[in-house]
Amino acid sequence: MRALFLLSAAFVLTAAAPDAPDAPEIPLQTLKDVTKTLSSDDFEGRAPATPAEDKTTAYIVERFKAAGLKPGNKGAWFQDVPLVEITGQDVSPLTFTGGKTPVSLAYRTDMVIATYQVVPKADVKDSEVVFVGYGINAPERGWNDYAGMDVKGKTVVILVNDPDWQTMTLDGDFGGRAMTYYGRWTYKFEEAARQGAAAAIIVHDTEPAAYGWGVVQSSWTGPQLQQDTPGDHMDQSKAIGWIQKPAAEALFASAGKDFAALSAAAKVKGFKAVPLGVKANVSFANTIRRQASKNVIGILPGTERPDEVVLYSAHWDHLGRCDAVKGDDICNGAVDNASGVAALVAMAEANYKAGAAKRSQVFLAVTAEESGLLGSKFYAENPVYPLGKTVGGVNMDALKIYPEAKDFVITGAGKSELEDMVKPMVAAQGRRIAPEPTPERGYYYRSDHFSFAKLGVPMLDGSAGEDLVVGGPAAGKAAADDYNTNRYHKPQDEYDPAWNWGAALQDVKLYYTMGRTLADGSSWPNWYPTAEFRAVRDKSRAEAK
Structure with missing residues (x-):
């Protein structure tokens, strides 16, 4: 549900951090195909608890299977999330x-x-x-x-x-x-x-x-x-x-x-x-109307410590049919968040190609984010994998689909040790960490990582900033304002084949490096001592030992 921005033209990036895990190139075609499919009119805006949900979740399972994932909920692909409409x-x-x-x-x-x-x-x-x-x-x-x-x-x-x-x-x-x-x-x-x-x-x-x-x-x-x-x-x-x-x-x-x-x-x-x-x-x-919706869960089991889990999350839902603008009443949600699900699939493909990690990697496509983070909230309160055994991970809500950026913005910076981990990875891409340009918008509380944070699990949520390689901060801000005003949560959030995926590829590569480092490592990143989530994390880890 986060607002962001996009620009057009073609671009591919394959930068890697030194001493980072070797990785296959992030599959750009997967990002394009999944985003285009999920945001097409055939999926009617992906509203939960509608006929479009079955089509959406079936497609995600199809892509998860093809990527090499196994069913992640005790042999099943789905976790039922009880909702009332x-x-x-x-x-x-x-x-x-x-x-x-x-x-x-x-x-x-x-x-x-x-x-x-x-x-x-x-x-x-x-x-x-x-x-x-x-x-x-x-x-x-x-x-x-x-x-x-x-x-x-x-x-x-x-x-x-x-x-x-x-x-x-x-x-x-x-x-x-x-x-x-x-x-x-x-x-x-x-x-x-x-x-x-x-x-x-x-x-x-x-x-x-x-x-x-x-x-x-x-x-x-x-x-x-x-x-x-x-x-x-x-x-x-x-x-x-x-x-x-x-x-x-x-x-x-x-x-x-x-x-x-x-x-x-x-x-x-x-x-x-x-x-x-x-x-x-x-x-x-x-x-x-009462009806269960579904979280979709896939897993790449770990080789040495399969009970320890690295989590990747993205919400599959959007607004469905909405108030029409110029005769169009489908809020397609291409950027928000077909692109995030596409990143989930692309990262599954890349991790499968790289081979199993020491820890298990769980890929979670959650429902009803647009209704108040309901799918991630339900998972966090009813976890398939204990939160005390969940190392941390990455949340992907709306890729930055525009040319490559010089900076990277951590949402709600100053909370978790994941920030220390990501800084050298950002530097290895020739980028720098930048402060949030609009901290008053409270993005930290507006996506699914917050559901996990409240119960102690540190999740990185961050993406390219507004300082573009071509055009600088002025071009980035203009594009951000244009998206927020004209497309965010409107029928105009539609797939465009002319999109430039440069910054998105930078970010997904970074997410891969972060996740793989956690999955092949033995560290347990925590919240900083002053963070409001530190106590619950310490308690859940103590109970898990």
Whole structure:
């Protein structure tokens, strides 16, 4: 689900790190063929729990078999992931009454609304509205936007990202420009539910959200998936959703409040939630369908320590049928993430050609990343191979399909010893490590490596930066902006035979070298002592010994 960019023309790279494991050339044709096939209209955007899933997973198994992998789940290729699909229908406007003038927000254009609760109808009636700033409760940081305010049964309005996202350095209560998990929309809905809110509404603003309203609209309309668990998620809020920033400004004006002034106040520690003196109403019906989706698992067994596992992951799903743009309603997901699955297959082929490693190598194509990392979350919580015996690995979410780059960006840098391992490999390619150009977008929390990190497994997530060999940073940034604006999570994310795969080949070669070094080695990379995942890793490793 990560946004990135691409450019056209042809390029092949075969650089190798000194003292790195010998490797066959990364098969460029495999990258092209798998990406083209999975992102074709025949696969209808690869939405989980649809007929397109069977076609998608069957094709991945076919390619895994041809690459030389064996079934990775006790003789089976699949791990069932129980999901429940909820499709909202007959959505009423989201209205606010009791202010200077009534405010009525239309579905899709002004707001989107959904629910985690598995119920046939969601109904929020005359719910008092409270502005809770950034909606954060972080006692370890001395921050609680809910302090002194009981929001049980109320509707909370929340700002996206962290309070210090506009700080241009990495200094601040929440890491400055770099987003923490407290800035993610997933956290904000989780905390609102813990506080007992009947409804939670996030104000969309393009820069701190890291994507435009079109991405929210395409992602939050149509069938919504979540993990199917006992209790039907009745501990969650009745309704969750987003409103456009101009709609929020109109709401606050109706309540006699200044949206800009209160947003500024919310950035300061000690902010107190503000009742708006208006009441929210919204209702919608839900069609409910339960169906297991599938993670696809292949393995190259190790020769000496087969119980120790190196993991490669990529999500196979995308948005399926989505809101049409110029008559096209298939969100094909070529870059995001047919390209990542293609890398998974290409790396399987390269590793098989190189021969079995000492440790086992597991290739995991997960479902429902676009619905909240559900497939990787389920695997991490129900691992086929114990996490305490999982050495680490690489996550591949959307290859950088553009000409070769001078730099390499580690997502969420400063957390794991895998970063120390990859630095000389990057240098051997004639590249350098560069800081994330947009740390405020919180990419570290937006892909499947995060599911494993939360349970202790270090996974490298990184890719080419914006400093291109031809054109430099200006060309890279222009291409990134173009992709994010015009193709990311839209029907325009389609395969183009004229793509330049130079940077992608650089990166996949790097992933191969990293994975193979782990698979033929004996090290157990850990998190840095200050990383939030260190304690759980230490515990799982101790239990595995």
